[in-house]
Amino acid sequence: MSGIIIIGAGQAAASLAVKLRGQGYEAPITVMGDEPVTPYQRPPLSKAYLLGEMPVDRLTLRADGFWADQDITLRLGAPVTSINRAAKTVIQGGETAGYEQLALTTGATPRYLPAAMGGHLFGVFTVRTLADVDAMAPHFSNGARLVVIGGGYIGLEAAAVASKLGLKVTLIESAARILGRVACAETANAVRTMHADHGVTILEGAAISRITGDTHATGVDLADGRHLPADFIITGIGITPNTDLAKAADLVIDNGIAVDEHGRTADPAIWAAGDCASFPHQSGRLRLESVGNAIDMAECVAENMLGANRVYQPKPWFWSDQFDTKLQIAGLGTGYDRIVARDSEGQSFWYFKGPTLLAIDALNAPRAYMIGKRLIEAGRSPDPETLPMVADLKALL
Structure with missing residues (x-):
């Protein structure tokens, strides 16, 4: 076997494999995971699936037959136990497989x-x-x-x-x-x-x-x-990034598997994305635990594995469903010094540092979330003094 091996079979792995094919990569792609099921969504597990509102076949990220149709090999039900960087091989289930490039999407484990x-x-x-x-x-x-x-x-x-x-x-x-x-x-x-x-x-x-x-x-x-x-x-006391495999392979660990702005580890043939990976952000390093980051970072890494040389620019977004409330979050509120509340069309809380909008929490306020997210991504900030009185949030755009 050669081509690209992806270790981990969750959201990041699926997004990375699909993006590689979408970008025209034709060599072998192999996804290796320890769970005996095809890649599936995790967020509904603690919500719709547990409630019995979502059957197991709707959890899967792709329909039956998709992976074979895309010529993506799934090797599931056994963990990868070692990486040999010099030989460019991995061992899964006692079998050795070679790679040209390797992507680590090993996720995280509950504490x-x-x-x-x-x-x-x-x-x-x-x-x-x-x-x-x-x-x-x-x-x-x-x-x-x-x-x-x-x-x-x-x-x-x-x-x-x-x-x-x-x-x-x-x-x-x-x-x-x-x-x-x-x-x-x-x-x-x-x-x-x-x-x-x-x-x-x-x-x-x-x-x-x-x-x-x-x-x-x-x-x-x-x-x-x-x-x-x-x-x-x-x-539910938090999660820990799965770094043991990378650590045993002598890759740098720093709040996760440390990668550069392109998603590459210290080994030029090995990349990482998703919950397990930390990347440069402002003056330090950041590791995001979210579906949005798993998708966006994995797609960026896929492009860079094919030579795009694109810098990963995170656009953090999250959500949580509780009872009849959807809480939607955009941005990172770290370092805020002021919260501005709006109570029209649901509740929303806007995080500011000085005059700069950092993040928004929106509870049953999808319009506020959408507009706040667009403002944050554009680097624009509404006036925190007048924000509570704005009649039409769309005017802020």
Whole structure:
């Protein structure tokens, strides 16, 4: 085998392979993944799929037969165990395959609570893969008690689904508030109120002592002495980029697999994209955990593998579905010093640093999201003083 090998079989891998073919690349393309299923969407796992509103065949990114039609080989169900940079080979399932260029789209792994805290017990789940969700789904019975550990988007989405299915849900966040790393206090307040209105109990500033139980989780002990009984537990305490394979191959690791502005690692034949990769941004490095980044960066890398020499310019966008609310986010709010709120056509919160618009959170406000996103991408900023009074946001464009 020669041509291009892509390690990882998620959104970034699929986008990269499809882009290569779309750009006219005719040599072999092989996608290697450890899950035994064709590339699929992850965001619906904690939303529509868990609710039973999306069947498994709708999760797949491409229809049956697409990969064969495009002459893209999928080698699934076994991890790649090593990369030999000198020989330009990889080993998967005991078999050696050669490459001309290699792309690492290895994604990320959920952080787990240690066994000493009960993280190993039956009935403790994470939300990352199809197998994860299939394993927890039978526990979602009306009246069951669920404790969610972690007040980020994954935890909140799981709590919303469970509440809609009639479970008694308590969400624990050890930090002072939910969404502390990823959203302003105003957005967190709106989300907290929404969950409270649907019967979800949110405990903030609540440190965990341990998960109780001998073999099966029975609840959570908090550091302040409270005990929360539970029939099962979901942890959403962040993810860690999958860098072990790259590290073993002596590639540079810096908050992920370090790549240059084109997506290339220190080895000129090896590239990386998606959740696992960090790239130069402003005066430091940035790693984005989102579908948008996985698609955009993978497509840029595909072009650069074919000689385009294009600098990757991230255009961050994210979304989260909770109950009947769609939260859409554009831009990066890091370093903001002011939030401007608009309450017309849904709620939206605009992040400013001085006069510069950095990001927007829009809750059931698709028009505000669309216009805010276009302004951020164009490097334009509305006047923060008059923004709340603007009657027609489109005029800002």
